[in-house]
Amino acid sequence: MKLLKLAIVTLLLLVYINILPSYKVNADSGANFSIEVVKSNNMVNKNTDYFYLNGRKNTYQTLKFFIYNNSNSNNTYNVDVNNATTNDNLSINYGNSNNKLTTKHNLTSLLTTNKHQEIYVSKNNRKLVTLHIKMPKNYYNGVLMGGITVYDNKIPSKNSGITNKFMYSIAVLLQNSKVKVDPNLEAAKSEVSKESFNDRPYVYTYLKNDKNNFINDLNTNIIIKNDHGKVVARQFNYHGTVAPISKFKLKTFLKDSLMDGKYTLYGYAKDDKNHIWSWINKFDIKNNYLVPNDANNHENQNIPKKSNYTLTILLGVSSLVVLISILITIFKIMKMH
Known part of the structure; x- marks a missing residue:
């Protein structure tokens, strides 16, 4: 009986050692701050929680909002102002981005205060943040779009596990003409x-919206055919958004690497205003270089490292199998005696 108890205890210990460490997570309980937009008379719609301003040419405009420190400690918060860009997954980004705009005439070029500020807020208190923008000397059609991001500047410790980083974003739309x-x-x-x-290859399509207006609820349909007219890839994207005057790349994933040859990509897109776009692009595959598991190209591929979670599970299962075998053997020995 002592042997049986010892085997059971050993089994439980091995399960704990091999399985439980995979689930160790230290996560934040929630955001310790909040923001509130201050309404102004020049806002196009005062019922929104973002800035949509209509200002006359060559005038100064102010953007005001409160940062509330809801914690019991003093904190410093980062405030960044950026132009709105389009991510490669068809979403608008208000933070730093590698994707570019089609023109230098943008929202941050009109900003007269710093693009980055550090705002100190004492515990359980609030601080008013004011940003200044000078409208262009001439009228322009459409809107300029950007965003304000607010986040705390605490750096998590190396032993803190998974730390949630909370960030608030406020959209900013600026116009000085009612021409759509x-x-x-x-x-x-x-x-x-x-x-x-x-581990999946894909095709990049370089797209741009060169007008001062955003695209909302964009649905796309991408079809890729080989030179025999056979469909080798097809992908749908739904409910995308595209920032004004922005450039981005749309990914079309492939199930397998494409053979050498000529290919044609057919693109179709439609937004919530029933604007319809289409395009046809041709490209070639040479030397079949797009092979994800090719050892010769492995160093040039952006393949993330595999998680050791699977290995941990396999070790745990192996330990269970071995110990179950030991238990069965012990029971047989006890039965014989």
């Missing part, structure tokens, strides 16, 4: 990426 502009969607080219994302 239709957005646009143009495709410059399509090319096969030499990298892989999650």
Whole structure:
């Protein structure tokens, strides 16, 4: 009986050692701050929780909001102002981005205060933040779009596990003319990426919206055919958004690497205003270089390291199998005696 108890205790210890450490997480309980937009008379719609301003040319505009420190400690918060860009997953980004705009005439070029500020707020208190913008000397059609991001500047310790980083974003739209502009969607080219994302190859299509208006609820349909007219890839994207005057790349994932040859990409897109766009791009595959598991190209691929979670599970299961075998043997021995 003592042997049986010893085996059971050993089994439980091995399960704890092999399985439980995989689930150790230290997470934050929630955001320790909040923000509140201060309404102004020049806001197009005062019922919104973002800034949509209509200002006359060559005038100064102010953006005001409160940062509330809801914690019991003094904190410093980062305030960044950026132009709105479009992410490669068809979403608008108000933070730092590698994606560019089509023109230098943008919202941050009109900002007269610093693009980055550090705001100190004492515990359980609030602080008013004011930003100044000078409107262009001439009228322009459409809107300029950007955003304000607010986040605390605490650096998590190395032993803190997973730390949630909370960030608030406030959209900023600026216009000085009521003339509406239709957005646009143009495709410059399509090319096969030499990298892989999650071990899946993909085709990049370079797109841009060169108008001062954003695209909302964008649905796309991408079809890729080989030179025999056979469909080798197809992908749908739904409910996307595109920032004004922005450039970005749309990914079309492939199930397998494409053989050498000529290919044609057909793109179709439609937004909530029934604007419809289409494009046709041709590209070639040479030397079948897009092979995700090719050892020769492995160093040039952006393949994330595999998690050791699977290995941990396998070790745990192996330990269980071994110990179950030991238990069965012990029971047989006890039965014999």
